[in-house]
Amino acid sequence: MSRPKVVFEGVSKDFEKDGAPLAVLQDVDLSVGEGEFVCLLGPSGCGKSTLLNIAGGFEAPTRGTVRIDGEPVQGPDARRVFVFQEYGIFPWASVWDNVALGLRHLSSSEQHRIVGETIEMVGLSGFERTYPMELSGGMKQRVEVARALAVSPDVLYMDEPFGALDSLTRLSMRSELIRIWKSRKVTILFVTHDVDESIQLAERVVVFSERPGKIADIVPVDLEHPRDLGSPEYGQIKNRLYGLLGVSHSV
Amino acid sequence: MKVLSPVAFGLLLTALWWLACGVKGDEIMPTPLDTLYGFVELVESQRLWGDIVASLFRVTWGFLLAAGVGIPLGLVVGWSNRVSVAVNPTIQGLRPISPIAWIPLAIYWFGIGDGAGIFLIFVASFFPITVGTMAAVRGISLVHQRSARNFGVRGLDLFRRVLLPAAMPQIITSLRIALGVAWLVVVAAEMVGMDSGLGYLIMDARNAGARYDLIVATMFVIGAIGIVLDVLIRKLERFDEVRWGYENR
Numbered sequence: 001m002s003r004p005k006v007v008f009e010g011v012s013k014d015f016e017k018d019g020a021p022l023a024v025l026q027d028v029d030l031s032v033g034e035g036e037f038v039c040l041l042g043p044s045g046c047g048k049s050t051l052l053n054i055a056g057g058f059e060a061p062t063r064g065t066v067r068i069d070g071e072p073v074q075g076p077d078a079r080r081v082f083v084f085q086e087y088g089i090f091p092w093a094s095v096w097d098n099v100a101l102g103l104r105h106l107s108s109s110e111q112h113r114i115v116g117e118t119i120e121m122v123g124l125s126g127f128e129r130t131y132p133m134e135l136s137g138g139m140k141q142r143v144e145v146a147r148a149l150a151v152s153p154d155v156l157y158m159d160e161p162f163g164a165l166d167s168l169t170r171l172s173m174r175s176e177l178i179r180i181w182k183s184r185k186v187t188i189l190f191v192t193h194d195v196d197e198s199i200q201l202a203e204r205v206v207v208f209s210e211r212p213g214k215i216a217d218i219v220p221v222d223l224e225h226p227r228d229l230g231s232p233e234y235g236q237i238k239n240r241l242y243g244l245l246g247v248s249h250s251v
Numbered sequence: 252m253k254v255l256s257p258v259a260f261g262l263l264l265t266a267l268w269w270l271a272c273g274v275k276g277d278e279i280m281p282t283p284l285d286t287l288y289g290f291v292e293l294v295e296s297q298r299l300w301g302d303i304v305a306s307l308f309r310v311t312w313g314f315l316l317a318a319g320v321g322i323p324l325g326l327v328v329g330w331s332n333r334v335s336v337a338v339n340p341t342i343q344g345l346r347p348i349s350p351i352a353w354i355p356l357a358i359y360w361f362g363i364g365d366g367a368g369i370f371l372i373f374v375a376s377f378f379p380i381t382v383g384t385m386a387a388v389r390g391i392s393l394v395h396q397r398s399a400r401n402f403g404v405r406g407l408d409l410f411r412r413v414l415l416p417a418a419m420p421q422i423i424t425s426l427r428i429a430l431g432v433a434w435l436v437v438v439a440a441e442m443v444g445m446d447s448g449l450g451y452l453i454m455d456a457r458n459a460g461a462r463y464d465l466i467v468a469t470m471f472v473i474g475a476i477g478i479v480l481d482v483l484i485r486k487l488e489r490f491d492e493v494r495w496g497y498e499n500r
């Protein structure tokens with residue numbers, strides 16, 4: 001495996017609920033390699049978003065630490081960008097200005113070059129002056145991905161980024177994400193509760209138990225991209241994941 | 252039918268008004284026709300324009316000053332808990348005091364004239380604007396705050412790129428409320444403590460021979476200008492930067 005990039009060491013998180021502590025995460029140990037694509041899969045409410053928020057520096061763990069490149073996470077950092085479950089782009093700014101958000105310190109010619117390239121990469125050329133309100137859900141999510149990629153982050157945290165999209169758009173966004181991941185070699189932690197999504201994207205799927213979230217198992221997906229969704233290997237992994245989640249696959 | 256009904260309703264009310272004048276049969280209450288003649292008289296006397304300008308002048312400057320102070324203050328108080336703890340109790344304590352109650356002090360400080368009028372309009376618009384801006388900043392969604400932190404947006408940049416634009420739709424709503432209040436207050440202030448303006452025109456018409464036709468005509472003028480002001484300020488809601496804030500509401 002490649003050099004460890006994001007390392008969770010005994011991470012636990014308790015929230016307060018009606019005066020009593022509510023254990024949301026318990027002793028999460030996980031090492032994500034540099035350039036690796038990892039999916040965090042688990043039932044709703046098991047603490048996936050919480051874990052990602054801790055890694056992103058938006059929340060502090062109750063116990064344990066998260067290290068990136070060996071340094072403990074102290075707070076948010078523009079080198080590690082979050083793509084939110086609900087749209088995090090600014091509705092008051094045009095597509096162009098949204099994508100340029102993280103480039104404020106660069107010269108305007110540099111900004112121009114990078115924003116133009118990134119917008120083209122996510123297929124939004126021609127929409128530079130458009131406001132998010134006038135975009136479809138998929139396009140908004142592309143803007144958010146572009147805003148993140150524009151700063152050339154070394155880690156992307158994605159919290160069910162495609163959850164609000166229709167299934168066709170979701171499929172195409174996934175293959176675009178794989179394309180981008182391959183060309184950028186960025187480390188991706190991708191939260192989902194969709195078994196198929198995790199098998200289509202991840203090199204390793206980290207399966208969480210019900211709350212309090214613990215790692216139930218880590219399932220490698222050794223399939224080449226583009227992945228054949230009808231292959232027997234795919235089916236086996238799927239069965240295994242459903243088994244770990246405690247639901248039977250057949251309905 | 253849809254276009255006609257507001258007109259029909261207005262005509263119905265006018266007819267009732269006329270009928271009521273006939274039934275009561277006194278000399279004081281003007282009929283719609285008396286009012287129309289009163290309006291013509293006001294227009295011909297040239298006096299109306301001067302009073303309209305005087306009222307609008309006070310409202311414009313008082314309102315702009317209030318926006319100039321209230322929006323930045325509201326942004327800071329809304330964003331910073333430390334500032335809020337110090338400043339908010341004073342704001343909340345002064346807010347329930349009717350702007351009308353300030354009239355004696357205003358005249359004492361500024362004398363009869365525009366200064367006192369502008370001050371009163373400032374007081375009347377300042378609180379809705381400041382409190383509205385504060386609430387807007389406090390309501391900024393967590394994902395937007397986190398986006399800003401993730402990309403290291405802070406200091407003045409934070410105000411310019413995130414807090415102000417995020418709060419803008421609600422700020423515009425509070426400006427609209429404030430302008431409405433300002434227009435109510437200017438008339439009251441002019442009735443009590445000024446010697447020009449539409450409010451003064453009303454008092455003057457009453458004192459100089461109980462000219463209720465002129466009074467009611469002036470009331471219509473006040474209403475019409477109020478509508479125009481509201482229409483004008485609502486134009487702010489159309490800008491691309493704020494339209495998102497009025498969707499699905």
Ligand SMILES: Nc1ncnc2c1ncn2[C@@H]1O[C@H](COP(=O)(O)OP(=O)(O)OP(=O)(O)O)[C@@H](O)[C@H]1O
Binds near residue numbers: 051
């Ligand atoms: N700020 C908070 N204060 C109190 N409780 C919280 C807070 N944030 C999350 N929780 C609780 O922690 C638990 C885990 O929440 P989290 O959002 O991490 O779940 P999730 O796995 O992302 O779920 P989903 O798949 O539905 O998004 C939930 O029970 C939630 O109610």
Ligand SMILES: [Mg+2]
Binds near residue numbers: 048049050085159
């Ligand atoms: Mg979640």
